Amino acid sequence: MSLYSHEISGGAAWSAPVRAGRTITLTALADGANCSALLLGADRVDRLNIPDTLKAQMSARIMAPMVLMSDRGLALASVTASSLDWHDCLGGFGHEAHLERFGPSTYGEDRNDWRRGARTGLVSELTKNGLDERDLHAPINFFSKVAISDDARASMTYVADHAQAGASVTLRTEQDVLVVFCTAPHPLDQGAYAPSPVRVVVDVASAVDQAVDASWTWRDESARALEMSRRVLA
Amino acid sequence: MTITEVTSATDLDLTVAAGAGALVRVPAGGRLRIVDLHGNQAADTLLFDAADVRNKYSAFDTIREQGAVFLTTGSRLLSTRLDELAVITGDTVGRHDTIGGACAQESNVVRYGEHTRHQHACRQTFLAYGAAAGIGPRELGHNINFFMNVPVSSDGDLHFDDGLSAPGKYVEMTASRDIWVLLSNCPQLNNPCNGWDPTPVQLLGWWS
Numbered sequence: 001m002s003l004y005s006h007e008i009s010g011g012a013a014w015s016a017p018v019r020a021g022r023t024i025t026l027t028a029l030a031d032g033a034n035c036s037a038l039l040l041g042a043d044r045v046d047r048l049n050i051p052d053t054l055k056a057q058m059s060a061r062i063m064a065p066m067v068l069m070s071d072r073g074l075a076l077a078s079v080t081a082s083s084l085d086w087h088d089c090l091g092g093f094g095h096e097a098h099l100e101r102f103g104p105s106t107y108g109e110d111r112n113d114w115r116r117g118a119r120t121g122l123v124s125e126l127t128k129n130g131l132d133e134r135d136l137h138a139p140i141n142f143f144s145k146v147a148i149s150d151d152a153r154a155s156m157t158y159v160a161d162h163a164q165a166g167a168s169v170t171l172r173t174e175q176d177v178l179v180v181f182c183t184a185p186h187p188l189d190q191g192a193y194a195p196s197p198v199r200v201v202v203d204v205a206s207a208v209d210q211a212v213d214a215s216w217t218w219r220d221e222s223a224r225a226l227e228m229s230r231r232v233l234a
Numbered sequence: 235m236t237i238t239e240v241t242s243a244t245d246l247d248l249t250v251a252a253g254a255g256a257l258v259r260v261p262a263g264g265r266l267r268i269v270d271l272h273g274n275q276a277a278d279t280l281l282f283d284a285a286d287v288r289n290k291y292s293a294f295d296t297i298r299e300q301g302a303v304f305l306t307t308g309s310r311l312l313s314t315r316l317d318e319l320a321v322i323t324g325d326t327v328g329r330h331d332t333i334g335g336a337c338a339q340e341s342n343v344v345r346y347g348e349h350t351r352h353q354h355a356c357r358q359t360f361l362a363y364g365a366a367a368g369i370g371p372r373e374l375g376h377n378i379n380f381f382m383n384v385p386v387s388s389d390g391d392l393h394f395d396d397g398l399s400a401p402g403k404y405v406e407m408t409a410s411r412d413i414w415v416l417l418s419n420c421p422q423l424n425n426p427c428n429g430w431d432p433t434p435v436q437l438l439g440w441w442s
Contacts, residue, residue, distance in 0.1 A: 049335060054333065055335065134373055
């Protein structure tokens with residue numbers, strides 16, 4: 001039995017405090033899913049820093065077994081498993097502007113199927129936690145891929161249907177975190193409006209053996225961020 | 235050191251020493267030029283709406299909307315509200331990074347080891363110079379690295395390379411509204427982003 005299981009509807013936002021030493025597994029419940037994710041540290045000031053996460057691990061995408069690092073060089077979570085080898089972290093969160101082609105949408109007209117960009121959902125969840133738009137940071141768009149070309153400008157192209165129903169990714173929390181998720185479409189998704197629901201399951205992580213753990217042994221940089229979290233927060 | 239172009243400006247002419255910073259208010263329509271005086275010097279830069287610093291530069295909104303990772307002439311520098319804060323209107327380098335972020339003491343420890351913990355880093359400069367405009371850690375976003383070369387590849391890799399810049403090369407932006415430009419002249423000693431030897435940059439401003 002998992003500690004917690006919840007289905008986030010397509011186009012909806014959700015947040016939760018999750019203690020250190022937990023797994024968070026996201027599962028796409030339909031094809032073409034997107035789940036924009038923010039991650040804040042135990043003090044709610046320190047937060048996910050995508051540029052630092054990328055340059056420390058020489059990657060332009062998020063994949064297992066990378067460590068997700070904060071502004072202050074701490075490990076927030078590790079990507080311990082993923083059925084996809086690429087989760088977008090360059091495309092940012094969607095705005096209402098990206099949904100204008102579907103026409104206006106309001107609660108009055110569409111009830112709970114009204115169309116909103118991920119930014120709106122993410123800020124709403126931040127605000128519930130005493131935070132606001134100042135706390136926005138570059139998100140991970142789980143299940144989405146924006147391909148990079150080897151041309152002079154490093155052109156970006158959205159890859160439709162990167163994720164199929166059943167695709168999953170698992171994070172292991174390395175400190176107490178606040179996770180904020182929104183299942184609104186990826187801003188570069190030019191397809192029909194059909195946001196996929198995503199299941200989130202929280203469970204207790206198994207004990208970590210640093211000598212063999214995939215994230216601890218991924219790169220020296222990954223291990224140093226994990227070690228700093230262990231020292232500071234143990 | 236050769237300076238290939240000498241320019242004076244009426245509204246701002248400020249040399250920012252290696253490891254120092256600057257906070258400059260640029261009025262709508264004003265042009266701000268950053269000159270890489272000695273070449274290969276990363277100029278870490280953040281922009282804010284001067285009317286509301288919560289409306290901050292967003293690296294990832296910017297690159298998504300232009301459909302390309304590198305910044306150059308014509309790049310619209312957008313905020314987290316998708317407002318246009320400025321446009322790059324001059325660039326003698328060719329491309330600039332905005333996904334590599336700034337250095338911090340703590341990220342230096344992660345990247346290079348504990349011995350770098352007390353080396354000066356951009357994040358302190360941002361916080362020290364930003365305070366006068368009410369810019370604290372929550373307001374800091376992911377910055378532009380003018381003159382820095384961070385190649386990305388189609389197989390999803392990223393690395394830091396020698397800069398493409400050279401003495402006297404510059405980048406110029408035109409403000410689309412009143413903005414704060416917060417600059418850290420990068421003190422990083424542990425990778426080639428400053429040619430292993432941080433040097434001054436010059437800020438030139440024309441406000442009308």
